[in-house]
Amino acid sequence: MSEKRVRIRRRQRLIAENPYCCLCGGGAASTSEDHIPPRGCFPPGKHPEGIEFPACDDCNQATRPYDDIFGFYAMALDFNPENLEESAFHKKISGISNNYPGALPIFDCTANQKRSALKRMGMQRLPGQSLSDIGVFTPPAELLMAARIVIRKMTCAIYFRETGKILPREYRITGSWQQMQDTQRAPLVRYFNELLPEYRQPMRGNIRNYGMRLCYKFGYLESENFLAFVAQIGDGIIVNGMTIAPNASLPSPLKMPVWQVGAPWAD
Numbered sequence: 290m291s292e293k294r295v296r297i298r299r300r301q302r303l304i305a306e307n308p309y310c311c312l313c314g315g316g317a318a319s320t321s322e323d324h325i326p327p328r329g330c331f332p333p334g335k336h337p338e339g340i341e342f343p344a345c346d347d348c349n350q351a352t353r354p355y356d357d358i359f360g361f362y363a364m365a366l367d368f369n370p371e372n373l374e375e376s377a378f379h380k381k382i383s384g385i386s387n388n389y390p391g392a393l394p395i396f397d398c399t400a401n402q403k404r405s406a407l408k409r410m411g412m413q414r415l416p417g418q419s420l421s422d423i424g425v426f427t428p429p430a431e432l433l434m435a436a437r438i439v440i441r442k443m444t445c446a447i448y449f450r451e452t453g454k455i456l457p458r459e460y461r462i463t464g465s466w467q468q469m470q471d472t473q474r475a476p477l478v479r480y481f482n483e484l485l486p487e488y489r490q491p492m493r494g495n496i497r498n499y500g501m502r503l504c505y506k507f508g509y510l511e512s513e514n515f516l517a518f519v520a521q522i523g524d525g526i527i528v529n530g531m532t533i534a535p536n537a538s539l540p541s542p543l544k545m546p547v548w549q550v551g552a553p554w555a556d
């Protein structure tokens with residue numbers, strides 16, 4: 290059977306076995322598969338297996354542009370040269386320039402702003418590296434929106450993968466994302482790492498030394514129906530997310546954004 294045929298069969302099976310979209314609270318028929326985190330976070334043909342999820346047309350289509358934008362930044366912010374595939378990345382840059390020009394990084398920082406950004410993130414310049422060599426950018430609104438949408442989708446997807454259930458519509462989601470090198474946010478990630486008991490590292494069967502392109506830690510408290518996770522994509526972006534039960538509230542010092550499960554995606 291051709292590779293394409295295998296893919297179609299797998300998609301048909303996924304939809305047949307999971308008749309409802311796992312992203313919008315249950316009830317909407319699944320008609321397609323959605324890769325979460327987006328396939329665009331990985332070089333072509335190198336996304337891990339087992340990250341396909343049942344989705345309805347509305348969820349899949351409404352979030353597609355944001356998947357592309359997030360995928361571009363996940364690759365652009367990856368500091369491990371082994372993860373960079375230059376030609377694929379150049380293609381991605383032109384794709385973003387053509388389709389979502391407003392989503393490109395804005396390199397408008399002055400030298401002083403760069404200095405304070407590096408300080409804020411606890412990053413040091415390498416010996417001989419000048420400020421002009423460092424690409425500090427202002428994140429465009431499109432990236433901020435894309436990251437929020439991916440956090441929401443990843444929370445629903447990991448909840449679905451690990452509990453076998455669809456996160457209900459009455460639930461809410463909170464979470465955040467960061468660059469790996471951001472030492473200011475490192476304590477939060479360390480805390481999650483120590484706290485969360487389960488570890489997953491999806492692989493790809495046809496690549497022998499697949500390495501670490503995606504991993505996550507999570508914990509699920511069945512009595513409270515509460516799930517929390519922290520995920521690392523390549524060596525670039527870290528995402529964390531949590532479910533919030535209908536009557537629960539977040540401790541106010543956390544000051545984290547809170548989203549409803551499912552549509553509207555762009556709020």
Ligand SMILES: [Zn+2]
Nearest residue numbers: 310313345348
């Ligand atoms: Zn849906």
